[in-house]
Every structure is written in C-alpha cells, then in structure tokens.
Amino acid sequence: MNHPIPALAQIRRPIPDECLQALAERFGERFSTAMAVREHHGRDESPFPATPPDAVVFAGSAAEVAEVVGLCATHKVPLIPYGVGSSLEGHLLAVQGGISIDVSGMNQILSVNAEDLTATVQAGVTRKQLNEALRDTGLFFPIDPGADASIGGMAATRASGTNAVRYGTMRENVLGLSVVTADGTVLRTGTRAKKSSAGYDLTRLMVGSEGTLGVITEVTVRLYPQPEAISAAVVSFPTIRGAIDAVVQTIQLGVPIARSEFLDARAIGALNAYSKLTLKEQPTLFFEFHGTEAGVREQVEMVQEIARDHGGNDFEWATRPEERTRLWTARHNAYFACLQMRPGSRAISTDACVPISRLTECLEGAGEILARSTTPTAIVGHVGDGNFHCIILLDPDNPDEVHASEALNDELVRLAIGLEGTCTGEHGIGLHKIGYLLDEAGEEAVAMMRRLKRALDPDNILNPGKIFSF
Amino acid sequence: MNHPIPALAQIRRPIPDECLQALAERFGERFSTAMAVREHHGRDESPFPATPPDAVVFAGSAAEVAEVVGLCATHKVPLIPYGVGSSLEGHLLAVQGGISIDVSGMNQILSVNAEDLTATVQAGVTRKQLNEALRDTGLFFPIDPGADASIGGMAATRASGTNAVRYGTMRENVLGLSVVTADGTVLRTGTRAKKSSAGYDLTRLMVGSEGTLGVITEVTVRLYPQPEAISAAVVSFPTIRGAIDAVVQTIQLGVPIARSEFLDARAIGALNAYSKLTLKEQPTLFFEFHGTEAGVREQVEMVQEIARDHGGNDFEWATRPEERTRLWTARHNAYFACLQMRPGSRAISTDACVPISRLTECLEGAGEILARSTTPTAIVGHVGDGNFHCIILLDPDNPDEVHASEALNDELVRLAIGLEGTCTGEHGIGLHKIGYLLDEAGEEAVAMMRRLKRALDPDNILNPGKIFSF
Numbered sequence: 001m002n003h004p005i006p007a008l009a010q011i012r013r014p015i016p017d018e019c020l021q022a023l024a025e026r027f028g029e030r031f032s033t034a035m036a037v038r039e040h041h042g043r044d045e046s047p048f049p050a051t052p053p054d055a056v057v058f059a060g061s062a063a064e065v066a067e068v069v070g071l072c073a074t075h076k077v078p079l080i081p082y083g084v085g086s087s088l089e090g091h092l093l094a095v096q097g098g099i100s101i102d103v104s105g106m107n108q109i110l111s112v113n114a115e116d117l118t119a120t121v122q123a124g125v126t127r128k129q130l131n132e133a134l135r136d137t138g139l140f141f142p143i144d145p146g147a148d149a150s151i152g153g154m155a156a157t158r159a160s161g162t163n164a165v166r167y168g169t170m171r172e173n174v175l176g177l178s179v180v181t182a183d184g185t186v187l188r189t190g191t192r193a194k195k196s197s198a199g200y201d202l203t204r205l206m207v208g209s210e211g212t213l214g215v216i217t218e219v220t221v222r223l224y225p226q227p228e229a230i231s232a233a234v235v236s237f238p239t240i241r242g243a244i245d246a247v248v249q250t251i252q253l254g255v256p257i258a259r260s261e262f263l264d265a266r267a268i269g270a271l272n273a274y275s276k277l278t279l280k281e282q283p284t285l286f287f288e289f290h291g292t293e294a295g296v297r298e299q300v301e302m303v304q305e306i307a308r309d310h311g312g313n314d315f316e317w318a319t320r321p322e323e324r325t326r327l328w329t330a331r332h333n334a335y336f337a338c339l340q341m342r343p344g345s346r347a348i349s350t351d352a353c354v355p356i357s358r359l360t361e362c363l364e365g366a367g368e369i370l371a372r373s374t375t376p377t378a379i380v381g382h383v384g385d386g387n388f389h390c391i392i393l394l395d396p397d398n399p400d401e402v403h404a405s406e407a408l409n410d411e412l413v414r415l416a417i418g419l420e421g422t423c424t425g426e427h428g429i430g431l432h433k434i435g436y437l438l439d440e441a442g443e444e445a446v447a448m449m450r451r452l453k454r455a456l457d458p459d460n461i462l463n464p465g466k467i468f469s470f
Numbered sequence: 471m472n473h474p475i476p477a478l479a480q481i482r483r484p485i486p487d488e489c490l491q492a493l494a495e496r497f498g499e500r501f502s503t504a505m506a507v508r509e510h511h512g513r514d515e516s517p518f519p520a521t522p523p524d525a526v527v528f529a530g531s532a533a534e535v536a537e538v539v540g541l542c543a544t545h546k547v548p549l550i551p552y553g554v555g556s557s558l559e560g561h562l563l564a565v566q567g568g569i570s571i572d573v574s575g576m577n578q579i580l581s582v583n584a585e586d587l588t589a590t591v592q593a594g595v596t597r598k599q600l601n602e603a604l605r606d607t608g609l610f611f612p613i614d615p616g617a618d619a620s621i622g623g624m625a626a627t628r629a630s631g632t633n634a635v636r637y638g639t640m641r642e643n644v645l646g647l648s649v650v651t652a653d654g655t656v657l658r659t660g661t662r663a664k665k666s667s668a669g670y671d672l673t674r675l676m677v678g679s680e681g682t683l684g685v686i687t688e689v690t691v692r693l694y695p696q697p698e699a700i701s702a703a704v705v706s707f708p709t710i711r712g713a714i715d716a717v718v719q720t721i722q723l724g725v726p727i728a729r730s731e732f733l734d735a736r737a738i739g740a741l742n743a744y745s746k747l748t749l750k751e752q753p754t755l756f757f758e759f760h761g762t763e764a765g766v767r768e769q770v771e772m773v774q775e776i777a778r779d780h781g782g783n784d785f786e787w788a789t790r791p792e793e794r795t796r797l798w799t800a801r802h803n804a805y806f807a808c809l810q811m812r813p814g815s816r817a818i819s820t821d822a823c824v825p826i827s828r829l830t831e832c833l834e835g836a837g838e839i840l841a842r843s844t845t846p847t848a849i850v851g852h853v854g855d856g857n858f859h860c861i862i863l864l865d866p867d868n869p870d871e872v873h874a875s876e877a878l879n880d881e882l883v884r885l886a887i888g889l890e891g892t893c894t895g896e897h898g899i900g901l902h903k904i905g906y907l908l909d910e911a912g913e914e915a916v917a918m919m920r921r922l923k924r925a926l927d928p929d930n931i932l933n934p935g936k937i938f939s940f
Contacts (some may be wrong), residue, residue, distance in 0.1 A: 029526050054704045115722060115827035124852035158667040169665050171674070172642055179905050193823040196892035197628040197678055199899055199907050200919045200935055204641070204674030208667055225724035252585060253694035294767055353663040357585035384663050422666035429669055437669050444657035448926065455925030456918065467669055 010465065015054045023057055023099065026067065030058040041080075041100035044087035045147070046337075047346035047396045047405075052266065053080060053094035058102045062178055062186050062217035062458045067103055069215060069461075070184030076459045081211045083124060083150030088349050089430025090123055091210055095465040101215060103152055109133050110218065118175060118192060120220040123152025130221075139223040142167035145426065146332045157428035158208030160332065165251070165384030166258040169426065173222045176205050179214035182457040192220065202412065206451070210428050211463035212424040213456050227290035228301035231300060232259075232324045233315035235307050236282040240264065240367060242311040243283040244360045247383045249306050251356050254368045255299055259288035260384035261331055264367075265337060265379035267391075274337030275330035280313075280470065285317075285383075286331055288324070334380045338391040341376040345393040348405050352416035353387035353425025362419050366390055377408075387425035413439075429467045437467065480935065482567035485524045493527055493569065496537065500528040509570040511550075511570040514557035515617070515805075516577065517866045518901065519814035519877075523550060523564035527557055528572045532687035533559060533657050538571055539931075540654030546929045551681045553594060553620030558819050559900025561680055562725035565935040570686060573622055579603050580688065588662060592623025600691075607848060609693040615896065622686045627898040629679030632801065634717065635721070636728040636856030639896065643692045644677050645808055649684035652927040662690065667821045675922070680898050683926050697760035701770060702729075703785035705777050706752040710734065710837060712781040713753045714830045715757035717853045719776050721826050724830040729758035730854035737848035737861075744807030745800035750783075755853075755858075756801055757785075758794070795934045804850045808861040811846040815863040822886030823857035823895025830934055832889050838861055839881045842937045845871055847878075857895035883909075899937045905919060907937065 008212055017345045024031045031039070033055045042052030059065045072079045073235060078098025082136055085092060094100065106122035109130060113119065114137050121130060128148045130141050137242075142162035153159075155177060160169035167173065187200040207213055237243040247260050263271065265281045266418025272279055287294045287303060304315055318327045330337070339347055363379070368378040381388025392408055394401040413423045413436050423429075423436040438446050493712035494501045502508070503525045503677050512522035529535045531875040542549045548568025551695040555562060564570065576592035579600060579813035583589065584607050591600060598618045600611050613624060614749075623629075625647060637643065646660025676684055707713040713716040716732050733741065735751045742749055755777070759769045774785055788797045800807070809817055824832045833849070840847040840860055851858025862878055883893045908916050920938055923930075 041591075047818060100687060113825070113827065114827040115718075117722070118825070131638050158665075164665065166926045168642070171665070171671065172638070179912075180563065181918065185914050187912065187918065189911075189915060191910065192825040192890040193857075193892045194826070195628075195630060195634065195641070195823060195857065197891050197894045197896050198903070198910055199678070199916070200670075200683075200922055201628070201641065201674045201678050202911075202915060202918060204671045205922075208669070208671050213670075225722075227724075248585075252587070252695075254697075257763045270917040275626075292765075292768055293808045294539070295762075298762055298764060351667075353665060355583070355586040355588070355662040356664070357583065387663075387665065417661075421663040422663045422668050424667045425663065425665055428666050428667045433668070440661065440668055441659075441672075442657065444651075444655050445659060445672060446669070448651065448657065448672060452670055452675075453921060455921045 006098065006242040008216040010095045015077050015097060016075050019071055020055055022071055023055060023068065027057050032056045041082050041092065041102065042094050044085050044090060044092045046088050046090045046432065047348060047394060048093055049092045049396065051093035051095055056100045056102055060105055062180065065101060065180045065215050065217050066184045069180045069182070072099055072461050073183055073459065078461050078463060078464050080214045080463050081152065081156070083153035084126060084148065086147035086149045087430060088427045089432040091157070091194050091430040091466055094429060095431065097433050104150065106217065111172060112137060114139060117193060117223045118220055119223055120218060122218055123150060123216050125151050127151060127154065134223065138226050140226055141221055141223055143170055143173055144332070148333050151219050151221065155207050155216055155219050156210050158426065159383065160426040162259045162261055162305065162382055164382060165260055167224060167228065169324060170207055171204060174203055175220045175222060176203050177206055177216055177220065178218035179206050179216050181214045182462055190220065210430065210466050211407060211454060212467055213462060219373050221396070227365050229296040230288065230290055230291045230324065232288045232295050232318040232327055233284065234279060234284060234286055234327065235312045235315050236280045236284045237310065237312050238282065240241060240283045241360055241362055243285050244363050244383060246307045246310040246312055246354050249401050250303055251384055255302050257287060257303065257384060258290040259286065261286040262292045262383040262388060263334065267334055267380045270337040270341050270378055271330050271334060274340050275333060277330055312460060313403065335391065338378045340458055341378070342393050345445065347411050348394065349391045349427070350390040350409055350412045351424045351427040352412060352421055353442060354385045354416050354419045354421030357382060358419035358421065359386045362416060364419065366412055366416045369408055373408055374404060385425065386421065428429050431466060434468055471824040480565045483548060485547050486545050487566060489541055489547050490525055491526060492541055493538065497527050502526045511552050511562065511572065512564050514555050514560060514562045516558050516560045516605055516902065517818060517864060518560045519866065520564055521563035521565055523570040524567050526570045526572055528575050530575055535650045535685050536654045536656050537570060538569065539650045540550050541651070542931050543653055543929065546931060548931050548934050550933050551622065551626070551685045551920055554596060554618065556617035556623065557617045557900060558897045561627070561898060561900040561903040561936055563901060564781055565901065566827060574620065576687065582607060584609060587693045588690055589693055590688060591621050591813065592688055593620060593686050595621050597621060597624065598817065598854065604693065608696050610696055611693055613643055614802070616805050621689050621691065625677050625686050625689050626679065626681050628896065630852065630896040632729045632852055634733055634852060635730055636726055637694060641674060642716065644673055645690045645692060646673050647676055647686055649676050649686050649689035651684045652932055655883045656687070660690065670810055680900065680936050682923060682937055683932060695741060699763045699766040700758065700760055700794065701766050702756065702758045702788040702797055704749060704754060704756055704788070704797065705782045705785050706750045706754045707780065707782050708752065709781065710753045710833055711830055713755050714833050714853060716777045716780040717780055717827060718826050719798035720773055721854055725772050727757060727769065727773065727854060728760040729756065732851045732853040732858060733804065734849040737804055737850045740807040740811050740848055741800050741804060744810050745803060748799055756797060805861065808848045809863070812863050816866045818862045819897070820860040820878050820879050820895045821897040822891055823855065824886050824889045824891030826856045828889040828891065829853060829856045832886060832891065833858060835885045836882055841876055841877055844874060855895065856891065902935060904938055
C-alpha cells in the first residue's frame, strides 16, 4: 500500500450537541443516531471498514438539504451526501465524522420533456426508476453503472457504464443541476438549451466533484430515442489479445457500437455460476448494436468480420428482448457474481482507463499482474472506452490479503498511468485513490483543485477527506 | 442598452515601465508598442471600438507564455491571449490595458494519434490548418465556427458550429489541455484516456473560461473517421415555421444528421450576392448526412419525407465534393456576406440557443423583433442545436444605430432566456453579455464563478473585465 489514506483526513471532528439537537428537533423521525442506521450510511461496496457518521438525516427536498447544510455550516460540521450506497471507492465513509444526508427519499421524476429529449429528476431517483418511468415515451436514459445507482450519485462520481462507448458518460449527459453549496444556498447550473458558452461550466465542475463542492439535489439529463432495432451478441476468443484487438479495430473504424464489454474466462465462469448461463469459459465480448434495421445489419456484418479476423468464434445472438435483458443483467451483476468466487469475500475493483491504442498492452500487463494473486481475480470492462476493472477478492479482516490486493492495485494503477491513462475511468477518487490522483494529474493540477475546493468550501465541511486530504 | 459594460471594468491600469522594458529586452522584435500592432490586437469582429493593449508580445512556446505571465503577475499587469482575432463579443479588447499575448506563432501540430482518434496542437493552430494536416489520415476535426479560428481560442470560448448537432462542441471534443495559470505555472489537464473520474474536471473549467482563468497553450482534441459517404442538400420552405418544424422533428426522431443549418430569405439573398449562388430566396435549410452509403440513403429518405410534410420543396443535391465545399464555404461566409448587405457596416450577431421544443416560437419571435429594425438584418443558425444568430447591421459611429441594434439584441436575449435558453450558444460572454449572464445564470451562480476566478487569479490579471466586471 504505497498510498495509504493520509492520517489527517481521518481525524473525527467534534460535533456540537447543539447541532445534533437542532437536527433532531427539525427532522424528528427522519433524524437518526441509531448505530445500525449510522453503520449502514458509513460504508459502501468497497472493502473499507464501516466508518459511521454521527447521525443521519433523511432529506425530503432541496430546501431541507439546504437547511441541513446551513446548520452544518454554522457549526462547521462535515456532511456527506448518500444515495444508494453503491460507491466502490469509500466515498461515503465518515472519516471525519459528521452528518450523512440520505437523499434516497428525494425520488421524484420532476419532468420528462420528450420533445427536448431531457428529464429533470431529484437526486435520489435511480437509473432503473427513470427508465421504468420512460418506458412508454419511446425514450431512454443510457448511463448504466452496474449498480442501480442514484442519478445524483452518478453525477457526483462522473459515472458511466456499458453504453458510454456510444452515448457518453455523465459528463456528456448532464445538462444542468441544482446544488446546495457550502453556505446552504441552492443554485441551478446550466439551462435547458443543449449547449451554451455562458460563463464557467459549473455543471461540469459539479459532475465528478464527489460531494466535495456541493450537495446535488436535482439533475437534468439527456434522453435518447429508443433505437428502431437492437441486437446483441456474444463472441468468444482463444486469447485476450484477439478479443481486445477486435474491439480496438471496431472503434478505430468508427463503427457506432452501443456496447462492447469484455469478460475474461474467470469472469465468464463466475457469471455462468451466478446467473445460470452456459457461456464458453474463454475471453469473451458482449456486443450491442443500435440503429435502424439496416444500420444494425451493417454494423453486425462489419463487427463479425473484424472478430473473425482476430480468431473470434461465431456470434451467438440474443435477439429477443428477454434474452438481451438476461445477458445485460448478468453483465451488470458481474461484480456480485465475482464476489461469489469465494463467498464471504469483499473486492477491490480497479478502474484503469487508457487510450484505446494502449488497451491490449494494458490488459495483457494486467493479466500478468493478476497471475501473482493468491486470491481469486477476474477482469471485466467497458473496453470500447479503454476502461476495464480487475476484481480482486480479499478478506478485509486478513491484513495479508488486504496488503497483497492493494499491492496489485498499485501495480495496475501505475501501469495505466504509464500508458497515458487514468487511475479511474468511472468510479472516482474517493478515499482510495487520493495518492494516485497526485501521480496522475501532477502537483500543480491537484493544487488548482484544492484552491477551487477552498474557494467554494472554506471550512471543508463537504465530504472532507475525499479526493484529497485537506 | 440595458446592459452597458460596467465602467469599473474599463479603468486602464498603470503599467510599470519596468515591466515593459523587461518584456522588450526579453522578446526583442517579438515585442511591440507600435500603435498599428496594438490597435490590431485591441479589436475583434464585434462592433466595439478598438481598445488597444499597452504592448503586444508574440510568444513562441508555452515556456515563453509562462515567462510573460510571470512578469505580468509580478507587476499585476493585465494580459489577454490573442489567437486570430475572430471573437464576436469583445473578448480581445484591452479594457484595462496591459499586454496582449499573440499565440498565432504557436502553430505546431504536436502529434496526431490516428489509432486513438486524437491530436495535440499548440493553441495557435487553426481549425483549417489541422484539417489540412489530417487530410491523408482518413480523420477529421469537426468543430467549425464560421471563421478559421485558432483552436486555443475555440477552446476558450467553448465554440461549436455547423457540425455540433452530430459531433458536439469544444466541451465534448477537448480531451485535455495545457494552460499557464495566473502565477506563471504550466499545467496539464486530463489524460489521453477517453473518459476519467479523477478529480475536478479542470479541462471543462478551462474550456469556455475566455482567458480569465489561464492562458491555453496546447489542446488535445478528439478526431473522427471521415465518413464513408457524405451527402449534402439544400431545401427551401415557404415559411420559417415549416423549415424549423422540419428540423425539430428530425432531431426528435433521432436521425443522426451531421449538419442542419437554417438561413432566412435575406441571408440567402446575401449569400447569392456574395458567393455567386442562385438559391431561391426563401427560408432554407442546408443539410449534410454522414454515414455508410446505405445509412446516408436512409437518413436522406427520412429527412426528405419530413421536409415535404412541412411544405418543403425538393432537395437540391450537392453530391460532388467541390459542390459541397462551395455550399459550406458559402455558409461559413454568411457573416461576411451579410455585412455586404450594407457595405461599410459592422454587425451585432446575437447567439440565442433554446431547447429545441421552443425553437419555432423563438425564431418566429425573433422575426417579429427584427421586423422593427431600421438597418438590414438576417437570420442564420445551427438550428439542430436550437442555436441561431440574428445579424443586425449598424454603423458603429452612429449612436442611434448602436442604441437601436443593442435594444433589438436586448429583446432577443430576453426572449431566449424566457424560453429556458441561453444568451450565448457558442460565442461567449466577453464584454457584451456580462449583464445577461446575471439574468440567465442568477446571482448565486455568478457569485460562484467569481469565487472561482478570485481563487485562481487573485490579482485579476487574466483578461480582466470579461465574463464579469471584477
């Protein structure tokens, strides 16, 4: 572990009783200091031990969030926004104590504007909830991290997922948002216009800020027409190199694939067991094609030919909607399937993203690094974007395994940064990658980020100890 | 003129002789205080009178830019980056005096990475220069404001143009950049990976910051494969409503058109005269379609049917490359063509951008407002994005015309903001829209922008008096 969490970031701050009492009076049953509630809000999907906040407030509106932030500002008390708890990098741990603001009850879809292909939702709406509500409109929201994350949380971590290769990430798909700033002001960024050159891009500054610059309360996102035709296929390869080279060539030729997911043989094995599939346990690509009937046919022909050129087997088709749903549900459950390779384990999920020209080298290097693991590992990834995850199982109570898995993660991050890539394609910095951000972005860029943080949150109350130790 | 430039923003600051002498000694013939050079660098394409800097430095490298910024920081002297001078909003005027840093000599294409579909260029490279250099690679850079702007300037104003409806704006197409900050540090933002969740999005903060947060010295942009097939067509309509409704429906159906440009009858008249075309003087759309042969055929059929449904005439085709080039060159020269409606005039170009569902209403409203103009006007626009420009001619030495044109602009901006749009889709705030930024974004959002500005440029030396008066 070359990048331990700085000790300074973990000093719990004293919380004045006055602050807790005021919150208790104001929120009644929607305020809790029960240990079970606090522990639930002080952990996420990462292997970090639970680090509970001092109290949890269940907020019902932006105005209530503003009240909580205002109180915390007065008393210089940390606060951490909480959606569904699906972070993989320790974003939700109350390393300095304070208040967790649970926004999962803020789950209203405020408007769907089908004509403009936009929707505005409260931060606690999940991606599946939004798509369920859109079902009869002929539109959909494409961003799909594996978990059924809250859209506020997805904006805060600049999330993406399997569709990003065609539709972009939260960076491209958030048009504007409402945010409560460190002094308790509610402000709106962006307009409903598709583009704008009006001043600094506050929307993009908030997207990916991990709760450290403001509490996101509403998000306006772009929607897309459901394609006329959708087709999905699975194709296996004798080698990792063959699979990755096929994707790289597909991207370089500009074929507008909607999804291109890689799973190594072990991940396929885990999926077969967890989701009762019978896929060949080889390096495998899952593809999805969106377009007109003719357009999809064209794409399929091109990609099938490219795959064959790289040793790929024949495509196996998932044409009916329920087959496709089964396939993508299995893919989205890959993280949980991999956890079952050794029941009771937790996992580190690496998140390298490199230029596509370096992807084959990076994945082969990752394979060599993982070969030294003493615990089960697997590789899955959004390879059309150059992004993949190594899932490394560990027993969080076994210090040797914790150390060994972090050492592998460290090698993988260095490999990605050395190939002009990033330590995190879509999960965020959180607690886990504070040191790597320095390695990747450099001291000057991190110093600039810190100046921005100080300017917008001078008392460091907004999710302190994340992205950088203050 | 309800939004005059705040007087405070226009107070020239004293420039210590020491600073000018140091620059003269360091840069020799690449330093100038000649009035002709200063005047050239103190104006742009807007109707504002030239407001010259105290001196101009012609920088040859990022290191030289850093030296100039360092000197200006020491002496608290304003500095204004200068590319090709094609701003339309007064970005380049030295309203507080200081040094203009001309980066047009920084025109090296540093790398083209065809495998990753990226290029890294110095800030002074123009969009046409880049595309010329890409000619044999099978790739192109799509962002095309009318002028042959510098890519640094395009990043600084978050520019877009005719291709944005399909390929996005500079917001989506800048992967990373090098920037000299207010203290003379050179820093790099972003990596070469296509996406990242590593910390605050400094790239997007710099894109659109109009030289007020740093001097951009290098830009890494996304490139795209030249489509297999390209087809362009012109179609005229009896009414503005018919033309706009046809575009709106095309967008709402998700047809992936590459370009959809509107020109009103007067703009067509101006183009016919300036570019020796013989187009019917009616509300007109220029379309371009990119894709495979079959894909383009499909798009064309769909759009032709939609156009007919809205009263459009038959498509006139520009199939050969030289016909297409002629058409789009004419479109890109529309601003200059309109200036010739009354030779010797300057123009205000409005820049409303609204949600597509409000576009017809906005354009019809614009037509009514312009009908009251006493000087020639025309409308052109990137209507697929909801963005259009009213070009209002004026004699900048005639106070009545200046006042009248600003009054029309004021009405047009209010109309766009009232329709949930923005006062500037792609030109930026500059000097001209400082007040409108407040109307649009609100006091809280502008206050946040000012806090960011103060954090990164505490002495307000970077293009002061633009975006907001300090």
